[in-house]
Amino acid sequence: MLKVKKSGFFTSIQDNGRYGFRHLGVPVSGAMDKASAKLANAMLENEEDTAVLEITMSGPILEFTKDTWVAITGAHFSPQLNGVDIDNHSTFRVVAGDQLTFGGHVDGLRAYIAVKGGFKTAKVLNSRSFYLPLTEKDHLLAGMEVPYDETLSFEPKIINVIPEEIERILTLRSSPAPEFDLLNDEQKELLFNQPFTIAKENNRMAYQLQELVGEHQNAMLTSATLPGTVQLTPGGKLIILMRDGQTTGGYPRILQLSEESINYLAQRAYGDKVQFKLEA
Template sequence: MLTVKKTGLYTSVQDLGRFGYRKLGVPASGAMDSYAASVANSLLENEEEDAVLEITMTGPTLVFEKSTYIAVSGAELSMKCNGEAIEKNTVHKIEAGDEISFGQLEHGFRSYLAVKGGFLTKKILDSRSFYFPVTEMGKIREHMQLPYDETLEFEPKISSVTTKGFYKENILKVSPGPEYAMLNDRQLETIFTKDFTIAKENNRMAYQLEEAIEGHNKSMLTSATLPGTIQFTPAGKLIILMRDGQTTGGYPRVLQLSSTAVSLLAQKKYGDHIRLRMH
């Protein structure tokens, strides 16, 4: 078991997501930055769908009750094992009783901690991803325990990797959405030539952008949406749906982020700047 000593700001168990239930209104969920989660799992030679801990901005303090191996990828959060600094994107052996803690955020926004064999929390609708009210809770709580299998020996084929520079990129690649044709030349020029600022309203459901463009008076029926769908409000605001975003929406879906762009956006926080570029 892993025992949660401190929770951090928002830490949850996530895997690749919950698929096949959108018709019931259930979001996909899963790791916001699927790239970083896959890096951590790959270092441990886990299955790609194995569950990891998603750590947002401020990290938890965790006590491992059994020996295992871990890897952390994603945001730069200073990390320590029993008070000694350790590196991200590297396989670390953990002994029973070891304590992992996180310090100051340097850049990025979300980190992913993988354990050998993955976290073995209960599967609900074919996924371990936390999403309240489908799951009992949306994030971990103090003193709760997360199960994993003990691993005494492991010889990784690759013990460390480098992802330097990826999270400092601010260009998000997009493709046309179903209602892309409603955008006029002035709106398109604004969208693709100006920087946008991440608004305070950003979470696992959606990211809003501070700057507005020329609005519209179009109405449409509620239609299907996906993680990465960019909705366009009548007031000219752009809202980007994320992993826990609703499965339908009534705003025009003018653009769609690529999977890589969703991962990159997940590493942006309030006040960061991005630019949209056609894929």
């Protein structure tokens, strides 16, 4: 078992997501930064869809009760094993009784912890990803225990990787969404020629942006949405749906982010700057 001594700000179990149920109103969920989660699993030679811990904003205190190997990727929260600094984006061995803690924030918003073989929480609709009300909790709490299998023999081929540098202003690559042509020339000019600031209202469901791109009165029927869909409210505010975002919406869908851009955006926080780039 992995004992959660302290939960951190928001730590949850995530895998690659819950597919095939959007027609029932069930979002995909899964790791916000899927590239980092997949990298953690790859470093341990796990299957791509193996369940990992997703840490948001601040790290937990975790105690291992079985020997295993661990990989940490994504945001840098100054990890320590038994009080000794360890590298981010690295693999390392733990034995029963070891404690993994986190210190000061260096960069990024979400980190991923994988163990050899993955975390063995219950599957709901073919996924271990936390999502209320499908799962009992949406995040781990102090005192909870997370099951995993003991690994005594393993020789990792990858010990460290070098993470990409974080751009000062993130470019969000996107393609036109179904209602893109409802935008007038002035709105398009604002959309692609100014940086936007991430608002306080950002979470696993959606990111809101502070700057406006002009009011509109385009009424529409509720239509299908996806993670990465950019919606425009009547007041001119932009909302970017994320992994736990609703499956339908009534606001015009003006852009659709690339998968890579969703991953990058998941590492950004309140006050960070982003800009849109249209790609055919």
